[in-house]
Amino acid sequence: MSDVRVKICGLRTVADVMAAADAGASYIGFVFFAKSPRNVTIEKAAALAVEVPMGVAKVALVVNADDAFLDQLTAQVPLDMLQLHGSETPQRVADVKARYGLPVMKAIGISGAADLDKIDTYAAVADQLLIDAKPPKDANLPGGNGNAFDWNLLAGRKYWTKPWMLAGGLTMDNVASAIATTGATQVDLSSGVESSPGVKDPALIKAFIAAAQA
Ligand SMILES: O=C(O)c1ccccc1N[C@@H]1O[C@H](COP(=O)(O)O)[C@@H](O)[C@H]1O
Numbered sequence: 001m002s003d004v005r006v007k008i009c010g011l012r013t014v015a016d017v018m019a020a021a022d023a024g025a026s027y028i029g030f031v032f033f034a035k036s037p038r039n040v041t042i043e044k045a046a047a048l049a050v051e052v053p054m055g056v057a058k059v060a061l062v063v064n065a066d067d068a069f070l071d072q073l074t075a076q077v078p079l080d081m082l083q084l085h086g087s088e089t090p091q092r093v094a095d096v097k098a099r100y101g102l103p104v105m106k107a108i109g110i111s112g113a114a115d116l117d118k119i120d121t122y123a124a125v126a127d128q129l130l131i132d133a134k135p136p137k138d139a140n141l142p143g144g145n146g147n148a149f150d151w152n153l154l155a156g157r158k159y160w161t162k163p164w165m166l167a168g169g170l171t172m173d174n175v176a177s178a179i180a181t182t183g184a185t186q187v188d189l190s191s192g193v194e195s196s197p198g199v200k201d202p203a204l205i206k207a208f209i210a211a212a213q214a
Pocket residue numbers: 009010029031033036037038061063085132141142143144145146147167168169170188189190191192
């Protein structure tokens with residue numbers, strides 16, 4: 001058993017929260033993005049947040065959110081981290097971190113070697129990095145599409161100055177290989193533990209975490 005830390009993203013029900021916590025998730029994510037089948041309202045997230053056991057970090061995923069939305073979100077939901085999953089600039093990451101006093105994780109989409117240059121730039125301002133697959137051109141969502149990138153791009157490049165998570169198309173069948181290839185010590189997923197878009201499957205959550213930590 002390894003100490004790989006797992007984030008299960010896109011939880012929408014108390015049953016989802018309990019399934020992730022009971023299976024050993026270190027982080028759970030709430031998605032605030034209207035086009036996503038995993039979208040929750042601030043009110044819903046506030047109700048779910050109180051059910052999250054101590055020791056499990058509550059992460060809010062937002063996409064190019066403005067201050068008015070983040071003001072409401074952070075006032076109403078007790079959060080441990082903000083995940084910026086849009087085209088936020090390094091300056092915006094720094095501004096969000098300063099304004100809300102919460103750790104910020106910046107998602108960086110990867111489709112080829114050129115994208116890796118962005119990692120160092122964001123490492124200078126974010127507390128964590130989420131290294132995810134770049135969405136397909138015709139995708140409706142900037143993440144949560146279940147597509148992976150070439151993990152070999154990260155082989156031998158695992159030492160950035162900030163903690164990072166691997167994401168993009170992870171499942172219980174490929175997570176061990178993804179970890180072995182990239183050296184990731186944290187992984188994040190959404191669609192790979194769903195029975196249909198936005199519907200989490202407790203058995204898949206349990207199997208995924210067991211496979212990630214095997
Ligand atoms: O999950 C979503 O709906 C979502 C919407 C908008 C931006 C990001 C989103 N999800 C993030 O993408 C990763 C990878 O998803 P998947 O495992 O490939 O489905 C997920 O962990 C979320 O952090």
